[in-house]
Amino acid sequence: MAADDDGLRERKKRETRFALSQAAIRLALERGLDAVSVADIAAAANVSERTFRNYFASKAEAVVATHVVRGQRIAETLRERPADEPLWDALTHAVVGQFEQAPGAATPPPDDRYPAALRKLLAEPAVQHEVFRAHAAARDELTVAVADRTGTAAEDLYPQVVAAMVSAGLGTALTHWSRDPAQPLGPLLRAVFDQIRPR
Template sequence: MSAPTTEPGLRERKKAATRQALHEAAMRLALEHGPERVTVEAIADEAGVSRRTFSNYFANKEEALLHGHAVRTRMLLDQVRRRPAAEPAWAALTAAVAEFYGELGDLDPEWVTQSRLVRRHPSLAAAQAQTFAAMERELAAEVAVRLGQADPVGVRAQLIAAVFLATLRVSLNVWLERPTERAYRDLVRDALAESGRGFA
């Protein structure tokens, strides 16, 4: 009687494991050879799966390489959605970031490596921009719910989402250039306080 409830969980775990294995294979190859020299076939071979299996999980090698960023993005969006419904939009975003990095503790070395890789390779930067664009749309929708009738055409919601993500992106770039000067989460906290003055 328990099989119907446990099987979907097992299936999802297997899919997640395969997706993670492909991502890790892509990262290993990219760090060794450079992203431009990595092929989908090479990633599939490295992970021990078929080319067709790769296509079931990722549309291209860039998506496989940026999987870690996509996971973090989803985690942050979920954190925002868990904030109290009555909390002002910018306060909710700022608190979500504080909780997000507070739970993670030190920055994940893999994420730092991915971020540096993106900065060095235009094709990855372009793919990451698409991820940010999708996240911006989802954030704007979440903010719009909080603003309600105060933002009838949605301009303020889109501005808040865009400024918020730009602040995170700029903070990361600054930190990557001088990682020993300040803790990343402290840099993000102060940057959000500065950029959010107009949305308080």
């Protein structure tokens, strides 16, 4: 019973974290990050400000939180892929799978303001800092996962280069997508990974 209780608590924590992140993204896109308060985000997620601060140190951290989870999941999913699957096929599946629309995720409003609002949000220095941290953490985790999969060490050059290429490819795809968020991200990611795949 205790294990079930622990599992339920962890699921509720993930749901609360996700709800706060999505509320932060939605409100920041609608109003601009500076015009949104922690109280606004907490109210939109139906929790207290104290609960928000239990999960995040800043609004920018909340905005980027979903991306952080995606980065973690890329390494986890790579480990779950079939052992005999070619590395770049497994990497492509691991990355693309994290950017499929999640239930309840923030979606673009039905007007042409979204691209400009997204670019403005991504240009915020605090958000850029959190994105940099997210990419660095994801790259480190992916380096270890690639090393494990290829029988190398995380300190070796090969897994570090592979992880750096994945990080650069993902960043390039997201930058390209932010110019036209109406385009589906999955095919764009596949196109990028097809171009950086070793021949």
